[in-house]
Amino acid sequence: MKKLIALFPLLAILLWQACKTESGKPLNPNGDSELAILMRQMFEDGERVREQIKNGQPVDIQVDFEKIMTAKATDPTKMQGKEYPHFAASYVEAMKALRDAPPAEAQDKYSAMVATCMNCHEQSCPGPMVRIKKLTL
Ligand code: HEC
Numbered sequence: 001m002k003k004l005i006a007l008f009p010l011l012a013i014l015l016w017q018a019c020k021t022e023s024g025k026p027l028n029p030n031g032d033s034e035l036a037i038l039m040r041q042m043f044e045d046g047e048r049v050r051e052q053i054k055n056g057q058p059v060d061i062q063v064d065f066e067k068i069m070t071a072k073a074t075d076p077t078k079m080q081g082k083e084y085p086h087f088a089a090s091y092v093e094a095m096k097a098l099r100d101a102p103p104a105e106a107q108d109k110y111s112a113m114v115a116t117c118m119n120c121h122e123q124s125c126p127g128p129m130v131r132i133k134k135l136t137l
Contacts, residue, residue, distance in 0.1 A: 033074040038067050039128070042117075046135045049098075049110065053137065059106050065095045078124045087120035111137060 045063035052059055068088045073079050094113040101109040114135045121129045 033072055035068075035071040035073040035079075038063075038071045042068075043128075043131065043135070046114070046117075050135055050137065053106050053110050056103075058103065059098060059101070059110075061095065061099050066092055068092065083123055084120070087116065087123065091116040091120065107137060 041063045042065065045061060049059055049061060051057075068091060069085070078084065091113070094109070094116045098106065098109040098113050114132065117132045117135070118129060121127075121132060
C-alpha cells in the first residue's frame with residue numbers, strides 16, 4: 001500500500017501530461033481555453049458543494065454548468081464524435097438532479113455527478129482524473 005501511495009505523484013504527472021500536446025505545452029499559446037477555465041470553475045464549485053454536503057448544509061451550485069455543451073476546448077478534436085455530447089449531457093443531467101435533490105438525496109446525487117466527470121475524462125482527457133478524485137466524498 002505504501003508503495004502505491006509513493007507512485008501517486010508520478011502517476012499524476014504522467015496523467016497530467018496526457019491531456020496536453022506531445023511537447024507538454026498547452027495547445028493554445030494565447031492562454032487557457034474557455035473549456036479549461038470552465039472546468040476549473042466546475043472543480044472549485046465541486047469542492048465547495050462537497051463541503052456543504054459534508055456539513056449537512058443546503059447545496060448551492062454557482063457554476064454555469066450548461067456551458068459545458070458549448071465552451072471551446074484547447075483541442076477541439078476532443079469534442080468531436082458522439083462521445084463528448086453524450087458525456088456532457090450526462091453531466092448536465094446529474095448537476096440538475098443534484099440541484100433539485102431533497103437534502104436526504106444530496107449525497108447520492110453528488111456522487112453520481114462526480115462519476116459523470118470521471119466517465120468523460122476516462123475517455124477524452126485522463127490528466128485531471130487524479131484531481132477530480134479529490135471531489136469524492
Ligand atoms: C463531457 C466531457 C467532460 C466532463 C463531463 C468533464 N470534463 Fe473536465 N475536461 C474535459 C476536457 C475535454 C478537458 C480539456 C479542456 C481544454 O484543455 O480545453 C477538461 C479539463 C479539465 C480540467 C483541467 C483544466 C485545466 O486547468 O486545464 C479539470 C480540473 C477538469 N476538467 C475537471 C472536471 C470536473 C471536476 C468535472 C465534473 C464536475 C469535469 N471535468 C467534467 C472534458 C470533460
